[in-house]
Amino acid sequence: MIKLSKRLQAIYDLANGNVIADIGCDHGYIPLKLDQKKHKKVYACDVAQGPLSRAQALFEKENAKIDTILMDGISALPEDVDQVIIAGMGGKLIESILEKGKDKLVNVDSLILSPHRNAESLRSYLIKNHFRIEKERLVFEEDHAYWIMYCRKGSQTLSDWQVWYGAHVKEDDDYRKYLKIEKYKWEDLQNKVPASRFEEGKARLKWLDSKISQS
Ligand SMILES: C[S@@+](CC[C@H](N)C(=O)[O-])C[C@H]1O[C@@H](n2cnc3c(N)ncnc32)[C@H](O)[C@@H]1O
Structure with missing residues (x-):
């Protein structure tokens, strides 16, 4: 099989x-x-x-x-x-x-x-x-x-x-790993994009930080 x-x-x-x-x-x-x-x-x-x-x-x-x-x-x-x-x-x-x-x-x-x-x-x-x-x-x-x-x-x-x-x-290990990868990705982007164009990124990072700290 x-x-x-x-x-x-x-x-x-x-x-x-x-x-x-x-x-x-x-x-x-x-x-x-x-x-x-x-x-x-x-x-x-x-x-x-x-x-x-x-x-x-x-x-x-x-x-x-x-x-x-x-x-x-x-x-x-x-x-x-x-x-x-x-x-x-x-x-x-x-x-x-x-x-x-x-x-x-x-x-x-x-x-x-x-x-x-x-x-x-x-x-x-x-x-x-x-x-x-x-x-x-x-x-x-x-x-x-x-x-x-x-x-x-x-x-x-x-x-x-x-x-x-x-x-x-x-919410298993693979999901937690994915959230961490996303956090690094958006942090990296934050350093490359003007703050005025990073509103959604800020919201994502806030959510990701809080979610990762809970898990
Ligand atoms: C990467 S394989 C995925 C195979 C399998 N479903 C899996 O998840 O391992 C993608 C398959 O989808 C087929 N495919 C692509 N477009 C399609 C369509 N419009 N209708 C039906 N099959 C399609 C391709 O021929 C190929 O065999």
């Missing part, structure tokens, strides 16, 4: 839909494990034939019967899907996939999203588009920070801090 990386395992742990589509499945590890361990109906989807063929080869080797779909984003999402995973892409690409496929989300209850950049923009997009972020986690993999968001349909208001540093986040 495939051993998932820490990031993929964290995504897999959150998956609880009845019928799950993994968009941008690439290697196919998440669909395979969902099939083998959680016995879920799962669709492995990708925009490119290369990754999809690799995933298909893995499924065949493992004797797993998993449907694969070659599609851009969620443009041909089957109607029985109630949970969508989109991981390992930038937040802006995830936004554009959700935006272009809005009409395909009617039967979808929950999203598991893992952007490797532009998480702030994605949070704002989700709130504006009637998804609430129920929980988040941050995972470092090869020194890169990945957010993992579990979202359901509904309304939510987020403070600036939640848009910047996550909503209902698991």
Whole structure:
């Protein structure tokens, strides 16, 4: 059985839909494990034939019967899907996939999203588009920070801090490490930017100082 990386395992742990589509499945590890361990109906989807063929080869080797779909984003999402995973892409690409496929989300209850950049923009997009972020986690993999968001349909208001540093986040060692890195980043910027253009930076540093001192 495939051993998932820490990031993929964290995504897999959150998956609880009845019928799950993994968009941008690439290697196919998440669909395979969902099939083998959680016995879920799962669709492995990708925009490119290369990754999809690799995933298909893995499924065949493992004797797993998993449907694969070659599609851009969620443009041909089957109607029985109630949970969508989109991981390992930038937040802006995830936004554009959700935006272009809005009409395909009617039967979808929950999203598991893992952007490797532009998480702030994605949070704002989700709130504006009637998804609430129920929980988040941050995972470092090869020194890169990945957010993992579990979202359901509904309304939510987020403070600036939640848009910047996550909503209902698991406050573990990786998250604390991330906050410290952010603090150094904004302190460094403070030395380079005129005070008049550093209002948001000041607010961030104030919040980061207080959060780090509490943890
Ligand atoms: C870096 S891999 C991430 C793989 C896996 N989801 C993970 O988190 O490890 C990104 C995958 O997304 C696919 N992809 C990129 N844009 C896409 C789109 N618009 N629709 C579906 N898949 C897409 C790529 O072909 C690639 O296989």
